[in-house]
Amino acid sequence: MxxxxxxxxxxxxxxxxxxxxxxxxxxxxxxxxxxxxxxxxxxxxxxxxxxxxxxxxxxxxxxxxxxxxxxxxxxxxxxxxxxxxxxxxxxxxxxxxxxxxxxxxxxxxxxxxxxxxxxxxxxxxxxxxxxxxxxxxxxxxxxxxxxxxxxxxxxxxxxxxxxxxxxxxxxxxxxxxxxxxxxxxxxxxxxxxxxxxxIPEYKHEQTIRVISGPEVHYFELAGLRSFLSTEYTVTTKSDRMGYRLSGEPIKHKEGMTNIISAGISLGTVQVPGDGQPIILMADRQTSGGYARIANVITADFTLLAQMRPGDEIRFTETTLDRARLFCTDRHRVIFGI
Amino acid sequence: MKEVTLKYIPSGDSAFIIKAGDVISEEVNLVVRKLLARFEEENIPGVTDFIPSYNELMVCYDPVTVDYRQLLGIFKKCAADLGAMTLPDAGVVHVPVLYGGEEGPDLHYVAEYNGLAEEDVIRIHSSADCLVYMLGFTPGFCYLGGMDKRIATPRQETPRLKIPAGSVGIAGEQTGIYPMESPGGWQLIGLTPLRLFNPDSKPEFLFNAGDYIRFYPIDKDEFEQIAAGVADGTYQVRRTQKIDNGDGNRT
Incomplete structure (x- = not known):
């Protein structure tokens, strides 16, 4: 062997x-x-x-x-x-x-x-x-x-x-x-x-597409604006479990930071009380207690996984239907080559 | 069972949640477990994982092979006949615990904090059946309900760096068992010789969501004996049936 x-x-x-x-x-x-x-x-x-x-x-x-x-x-x-x-x-x-x-x-x-x-x-x-x-x-x-x-x-x-x-x-x-x-x-x-x-280009600044999450209504409009219109830096406290980002704090509505512990999926973006988002990655724990503001789409994971501490992310919103299209299109291209 | 309104909410393009309520209660959790049991019967293609929690069921799927809308259709159809469904009797898993001493260094503190004797803490802790609402946090960790408030104790101010696997602790109004060696701030009152997670055995996990845990005190000799049996695979964990599964349907 x-x-x-x-x-x-x-x-x-x-x-x-x-x-x-x-x-x-x-x-x-x-x-x-x-x-x-x-x-x-x-x-x-x-x-x-x-x-x-x-x-x-x-x-x-x-x-x-x-x-x-x-x-x-x-x-x-x-x-x-x-x-x-x-x-x-x-x-x-x-x-x-x-x-x-x-x-x-x-x-x-x-x-x-x-x-x-x-x-x-x-x-x-x-x-x-x-x-x-x-x-x-x-x-x-x-x-x-x-x-x-x-x-x-x-x-x-x-x-x-x-x-x-x-x-x-x-x-x-x-x-x-x-x-x-x-x-x-x-x-x-x-x-x-x-x-x-x-092969996608791995850049130090990436636009990452998200779908709104189960607790999007836990956030102030200003908080959602921060999330979708300012840049977040991948910090050194990022690993296979999750990327901790730093940037403009995302404001929750009063007292709406925590949820009853519930499931987390690949790419879930959680926002703890300090307003700094965490993207859950491959080794993520299966459940968590912070409000889930959004979810990175499957198609953009290849970009996200190639980012390093110091790189910057700009989030942009897409829809579930489009996310699926991006995903199946790519799949067809790979398996059709 | 009362009619419940289920909410279906996407969690990205590879999972969605089905929300059965907004509170921690045995009733809401029972709906979650019924949903899980019902969907499992169906063996729905493209579904990769279920994550039941207190008040939600997360369904993970492969977005390449299945379409969300199609999947939703199947799930809604399955959930429609939930009212008529009864779950089999819940299991009670009997968990031996060596309380106090080196194995439970905070037993004394828990007793003192609540104005009780150590024996009272042991008696109270081992007299209630605790529902496994869900597993999560680390492999095999159970979120338990049903601990008596008389022994509730806040977490330690400075977490310990290393807590051995099998440690039984209290944090606020919750009790729990550490499945793996890890850091943590729970007040440790004892140690179980059982393994909550063993990747080399089948099944790999000792508990399922919906099981009840009944702790019972053992002495050092019994601990060693059980630990040896667990190590060589001869120890049989005691499991019984709970008569009332919370369904209201006594069987």
């Missing part, structure tokens, strides 16, 4: 798939990739199912050595990735061979990088997902971020299926992946490169 040896882990590099669904009623967060769009693109390039597990690297890139042959694809934050010192393209399927070393230099934009491997990553599934949930120490590689010296097992992919191009490598890679639940790369990737126009 091919593995990846971790020579440098980077700031925070861990296994994430699309997320752990079905357990939120027990208080278990979904986790999963922050930028699901980039995760899906990376997987599609190497012939995996779109929601399969990849490595998610935050702000700094890892240095990895391959012990076997496989295909990889790098998406998300924009770098100059290199293989044995030679530059390789992003958003492109690249074949790697035993002994190859992958590294990253010069982060140009964005925050989170996804590395997909043909056949996925062979770590156990915990509660139906391979995602790492750091706070409970479950999923992913031993429930934690990667550290130097780790050897990450990769899934095998069925190289014998018609049309699958083989990177030249060990004979073991030619064995079909029978009986393996992991290693789902069963098909030849539809395309080995993503057209540039499909």
């Amino acid at each position: 091919a593995t990846v040896i971790v020579h440098k882990a980077g700031l925070l590099t861990m296994v994430q798939d699309r997320g752990r669904f079905g357990y939120q009623r027990y208080g278990m967060p979904v986790s999963g990739a922050m930028d699901v769009f980039s995760l899906e693109l990376a997987n599609l390039l190497v012939g995996n199912d779109p929601g399969d597990a990849c490595l998610e690297a935050t702000i700094s890139g890892p240095e990895l050595e391959f012990t076997g042959s496989t295909w990889i694809a790098i998406t998300g934050a924009v770098w100059d990735p290199h293989l044995n010192g030679q530059g390789i393209p992003m958003n492109t399927a690249v074949d790697v061979r035993p002994g190859d070393r992958l590294g990253f230099r010069g982060l140009r934009s964005g925050c989170r990088t996804y590395i997909a491997f043909a056949g996925g990553i062979a770590v156990p599934s915990v509660m139906d997902s391979q995602s790492t949930y750091l706070r409970a120490g479950i999923g992913g590689f031993q429930g934690r971020g990667l550290i130097q010296g780790d050897e990450l097992p990769l899934g095998t992919y069925n190289a014998l299926l018609p049309g699958n191009e083989l990177p030249p490598g060990e004979a073991t890679d030619l064995l079909p992946s029978d009986g393996l639940t992991l290693g789902k790369a069963k098909r030849k990737p539809r395309r080995t490169k993503i057209p540039e126009g499909l």
Whole structure:
């Protein structure tokens, strides 16, 4: 089985798939990739199912050595990735061979990088997902971020299926992946490169679209005006659980700050008493007690997930119908390429 | 059951809430649990998660595969026959607690604050059945109702940095159990050897929304015995049926 040896882990590099669904009623967060769009693109390039597990690297890139042959694809934050010192393209399927070393230099934009491997990553599934949930120490590689010296097992992919191009490598890679639940790369990737126009530009100022939330009526008109017409900065107190923003305080109506603890969904914008909004992200707790002013739309998550502390957000309102259109249009484009 | 007006409100493009009321009450919460039970029967495609809370049910869905309006249609149809629905008897989960000592360092304070003896606090705490209104905050954490106000005690002014998993505490008029080691400000009165959350067992969680918890005191020896049984998977948690599930339908 091919593995990846971790020579440098980077700031925070861990296994994430699309997320752990079905357990939120027990208080278990979904986790999963922050930028699901980039995760899906990376997987599609190497012939995996779109929601399969990849490595998610935050702000700094890892240095990895391959012990076997496989295909990889790098998406998300924009770098100059290199293989044995030679530059390789992003958003492109690249074949790697035993002994190859992958590294990253010069982060140009964005925050989170996804590395997909043909056949996925062979770590156990915990509660139906391979995602790492750091706070409970479950999923992913031993429930934690990667550290130097780790050897990450990769899934095998069925190289014998018609049309699958083989990177030249060990004979073991030619064995079909029978009986393996992991290693789902069963098909030849539809395309080995993503057209540039499909990749959004990660800027330091972004307009993020929202739909009004269940407690929008808890806020003064002036508060709603602040929310929709001034800029909010992503603070350093932002992580996979949520982005704490700072900017013009959003005024609640008198005494209408808290609600009876209730569910939170991906992208819920909560406003605690100090008026500074919090956007709930992948590792969000399942319930909360602050008024929910709005919700970021699914289509804009790829932009939001690539923002770093210091970046600025301007919120703009859209409708549920339009949000769905943005979402399905993009889906059609990705899966149609 | 009284006719209830349900409010459907979007929470972004991948979830919506169904609001059953504006208060914390067993009656409102029962409607939430009935909705959940009813929808689960239906196995509605595209739905990824349900998050029941005190007075709401959040429904999470995949916006690529399902349309909100279609989904809403299905849910409204299901909710229409809710009045005729009865839930099975609620379960009572019996939770052993080693009260006081190192395991419950604040038992003395809780007693003193309420002008009671420590034994009274233990007796009062272990005599009421507490409804699990919802789970949330951290994996396996239960929001419980039904604690006797005579032992209500404010949170600690300075939260502890590390509270062991299984700690039983009081915060204001609420009691609860820490499912995982975490920081926190609750007054700790004891420790249960049970595991509220174990990702390697099936089911992974000890409690469901709608269960009742009945605490009972154990001594150090019993604690060790149960802890050993929990560790090697031989301990059977005691579960009984509650006769009145709050539905008004005695069975």
